[in-house]
Amino acid sequence: MDSTDFQLEFYYIAIKELLKVENIKTYYYDLYNLTLIEESMLNEKIEILAKKLNDLNTQKVNFDKCDNISTCQYCPYKTICNR
Numbered sequence: 001m002d003s004t005d006f007q008l009e010f011y012y013i014a015i016k017e018l019l020k021v022e023n024i025k026t027y028y029y030d031l032y033n034l035t036l037i038e039e040s041m042l043n044e045k046i047e048i049l050a051k052k053l054n055d056l057n058t059q060k061v062n063f064d065k066c067d068n069i070s071t072c073q074y075c076p077y078k079t080i081c082n083r
Ligand code: SF4
Pocket: 064, 065, 066, 071, 072, 075, 076, 077, 078, 079, 081, 083
């Protein structure tokens, strides 16, 4: 699984911490069909999120500019990056 969207998982973690409750179900709201769709991969995505956050916990950061300049076209950092 290659997930990049963890918004629901952040909400889950926040509610779990704030309310100190277990057994929280999480749903997406399907705007087209006006129904709730349960997140069936919650635990797997939380594991991926934990790994991604752990990977960010480093003091070694590569500040080299990317090779493909087309990547920079919509990058929010291109001004300070001088691209
Ligand atoms: S502009 Fe953005 S994508 Fe391009 S090199 Fe800089 S940081 Fe990387």
